[in-house]
Every structure is written in C-alpha cells, then in structure tokens.
Amino acid sequence: MRSVASKVELLVKIASFVVMIPQELKLNPKIFDTDVEQAPIREGYGKGLLEAGRVDERIVALCADLTGSTKTDLFAKEFPNRFVQIGVAEQNLAAVASGMAAMGKIPFITSYAMFSPGRNWEQIRTTACYNDQPVKIAGSHAGVSVGPDGGTHQAIEDMAIMRVIPRMTVISPCDAIEAKKATMEAAKTPHPTYIRLAREKTPIITTEATPFEIGKASLLFKPREGKAEVGIIVTGALVYQALMVAQALEKEGVRISVLNVSTIKPLDKKGIISFARDARRLVTVEEHQVAGGLGSAVAECLVENLPTPIQFVGVRDVFGQSGTPDELISHYGMDERGITDAVRRVLS
C-alpha cells in the first residue's frame, strides 16, 4: 500500500512539474525533491572560467589571494602563464586587469564580493567602465549566506554599486550550472561585467540544456491554470525558495508565477513588463539590500512603463551578522516564510 501511495505521490509530483514548469526550459526534474542535488554557485564560475579559457586564449585570470575559495585555481592550474597572483590588493587587481585588457586580453578578476567590487569601486568605474575595457569581475561569497564570517564579509550592496555604473553588465546566477554558462557567455562580450557568486551549496535548478542568454529573464513557474495572482521576480540562489513558495501556494489555491532575472543589467524590460501585465501584483526577492538591487531595477522599469504594486523581499538597510546561512536568510525575512508573507501583503 505504502509503495503504491508513494508511486501515486511521485506521479502527482511529475504531473505538477510538467504542468507548472515550462518544459522548454529543461529544468532539473528533481527541483521539488528533498534530495535535489546541490553545488556552490562559485564552483560553476570556476568551471566556466576554465572552459572559457580553453576556447579563447585571450582570457587571463587575476586573483587577490583567494584562488582556492573562488575556484580560480582550476584555471590557474591549467594556464599558469595566464594567471596573475595579485595578493591582497583589490585596487591593483582591477587596474592591472584594465591594463591587460588594453593590450587585447579578456581578464577575469576574482575575490570576495565585499572586496571586489566592494573595495575597488572607483578603479572599476574609471579603469574598466570609463575606459570601456572588458574586465570581468567575479564577486564570490556574496550575500548574508556567507554565514559565520559575519557582517564584514557579507556583501549585500554589490549589485547596487555595480548596476549604477554606465556600461556595466550585472549577472546574478541562480545555481552553479547557470553560473558556468554566465561566465562563458560573459567571456564573449566586449563589456565590463560583474558576476555575483555565492559561497554555500545551493540546489541545482537548471540543467546543461536550459537556455541562457545575458539580458534575458526566464519564466520558471506558472499556475496550473489561469493567470497568476502574484508574480515573484527573483535572482540568485533564492530562486529555489521562490519556487518552493510558488508550489506550496499553488496547493493552497493561490496562483503564482516565478520569473528568474539572472541579468540585473541590462534588465529584460520587455520580459518584466509582460510578466507584470499578466500577474498585476509583484514580489521581488534578492539576497541584497532592498535599496539599489533587483527590486529597485524592476520598480524603475515598471514605474515608467506599467505601474504595478510591489512588495520587496531583501535586507532593509541593516548589516548582516554571524550565524548559519539558514538562520540569516530567515532572520532577514528572505526565507520561504518571508516570501510567503510578502505575497500575502501584496494580495491584501
């Protein structure tokens, strides 16, 4: 009996996956399973950098004494002549990279997001963006989910400070596989680009077959039938939490859609406007300050084009602190409960 019940449950699960997850995205079929695979987003970066380096010899990597934990070591090991160890000197990291780009290289610079782009903002602005050089900045260990290291190491302002610089592309991948693709795609553009990475293992949402394009948002979840009552616009590892919320609310009869915005800039305005037109009420979700990040970008777009009620989920003008990633995500209201509360607020 029990095995029949679990088989039925499995069939229901597959059926709901098929109905609510657009099939053309070829997402991980195990998303809603408790044993979904997990991997750190930064690992996807390391693999993407190595892969990109194999196909394009103009690619060089520079690191500020964090080669192992940013996964730059994969590249450094295979291409020692194209790797520069800069030491704990993030301003130099950015400006040396700009000089290398001026000679035709495509430099990837890596550190923790708190230090790069946290400490070297002006060098990034002037030597990479104002100079229009294709420097690629990978900021690892972003967000409060760095955990025990505490507030000094939790970059929750990085997307805001990068998004505001002209010419900068800002990408915040939702899992390790998307991070790998984002890194490889970033290597092909002539633009300065910031790629935001997280430290902790997070669930794998996409597959190698899932399409990825810089500047394109993707609809990951839609109601079983009819239009959504609330649309969740989300970026980074919290895409997983948003999907969990959507599935749980669907069971309660609340119709939700979920849009993964992995490129914060240039923002997929067309995609966001059409998503907002269908849902009419929105919740934005990001592991970042509410000020200046994804929510702000979405609001800027919609206020001009299609004013829509929005509730923002994110950190509200405070610093982080030590704790486990789960404790912190929950404390700052970015967990499933926090997102669900925001959905209820925007509905009422």
Next chain:
Amino acid sequence: MLDEEKKKKLVHVSNEIRKSIIEMLLEAGSGHTAGPLGMADVFTALYFHILKHNPKNPEWEDRDRVILSNGHICPVLYATMAHAGYFPVKELMTLRKFSSRLQGHPHREWLPGIETSSGPLGSGLSQALGMALADRIDHGTSSSKFFYCLVSDGEMDAGNIWEAGMLAGKEGVHNLIAIMDRNNIQIDGYTEDVMPLEPLKAKWEAWNWHVLEIDGHNFEEIVDAVEQAQAVFNRPTMILANTIPGKGVPAFERKYEWHGKPPNTEEAKIALDALRSLEGRIISENS
C-alpha cells in the same frame, strides 16, 4: 646620447610647449599650471626623442605606450602631442570646453593617442603594469615595446601605487619604466608636510625596482636615464625626476598655490614674456 643640435631643438620645443600650456590654460579658465610646466622637458624628451611612435597612426600596434597616471597634468600631454603632430596645435584652445576632445582629465576614447583615461590618482601604474604583463604573455622577454608611466610624487600617498610597486617588483617586468614628477608639491602644500615620502628611493629599491634619480630639466640626464632603464633586463625602473613646479615662469616656480589654478590674463602675459626671454637658453638647474 644627445648631440648639441638635438639638445638645442629639444630646448626650443619644450619652450614652445610651455607657451602653449599657458595659452590653453588662460583660454580654458581652469586647470593645473605648475605640474604641466614642470614636466614639459620630460614630455619633450619622450615624444621628440625617446618614444617609438607614429603621430599619424596612433593605433600602431608596436608603438611604445605612454600612460599618464596623474591625469591632471594633461595640458602638458596635450600640448606635447599637438606639437608632435597628433592633432592641430590650434585645437589646444578647446581644452576643457564642451564637446572638446581635450577633456579636463584625459579620456582614452575621445582622443586618439591617449592610452588610458586618468584623473583619480594612483591607478595608472597598475594599468601600465597590466599592459606590460599582457605583452609578456604574448611576446615573452623579447618584446620590443616599452611601457612608460608618468606618476606624480603626491600620488605616492595612494595605496594603489604601493600595490602596483610591489607587484611590478615581484614580476620583474623589465620593460616598465616609470618616471616620477618629484616636484615636492601637492594641492594642500609641500609633500613632506602633507605626507612625508622620504626616503623615496629606498622605498622603490625595497620593492625590487631599479631606481635612478635625475634632474628632470636636463635633457641629457633624462635621455641617459631612460636608455639605462631600457638596458635593465630583469626589473622595472623608477626614474625620480626632480623638477621645479611652474618651471620656466619664475613667478610661478616652486609655489604650491599654482598646483591647481590657471593664470589670469595678466599672469599669462608675465608668463609668456618670461618664456619668450628664455628662448634659446639652457634651462637646467645644474647647468
């Protein structure tokens, strides 16, 4: 080595460049005076004797690179480039004006021949070093290019310069040649009052640089130092060029008040008169 005729020519050119600096700053109504006048001889030596470059083809791949880190002294860079044939001398009168290619601080995209945009101090040496490192990846130690970075002494306050100094020493980049404008002034006063820099030579030596100290108004010393730097095969070179801020206009010389302001009409007249009277005379402090 410089023969007498060449030396005479350089003295003449640098004087013309100084006049242009005064004229363009007067027309602009803002900008920096002391630094550009003080570095006119170094820029003249670079663009009229040392550099491998082609003013008619600024994008020439094999050119030497000049990276101006202290972008605020750009009037001397613009004036030198114009006199060298990069663009018409009369365009100097557009300095700092709306839509001018001669931006208040240099912008690489606006004017061909400018390698990097600069102004915020401290990051030029890093960019020059990055260029040299990239060049080494492509050409090893057999590169035929040199990377000349002009830095200021006030810029030594910035941590970014120290970071670049350490990395360049570690990497032993032989074709990176930095020339520091050691004029002892910055905006707020004398460098040793604002933030003591001495012993300057020892700092760079400690970072594994080959360090030379010269009179930055003596063409023979400038050229000899650069030739020596070019011969060093395992380390970057720092040339500490002792200069006089405001050089050529006695009324402006050695006064930090002239760091960041342009002359008015009357002051410009005094300056141009002084420069005209200098015509044909050797201007080195040591001669």
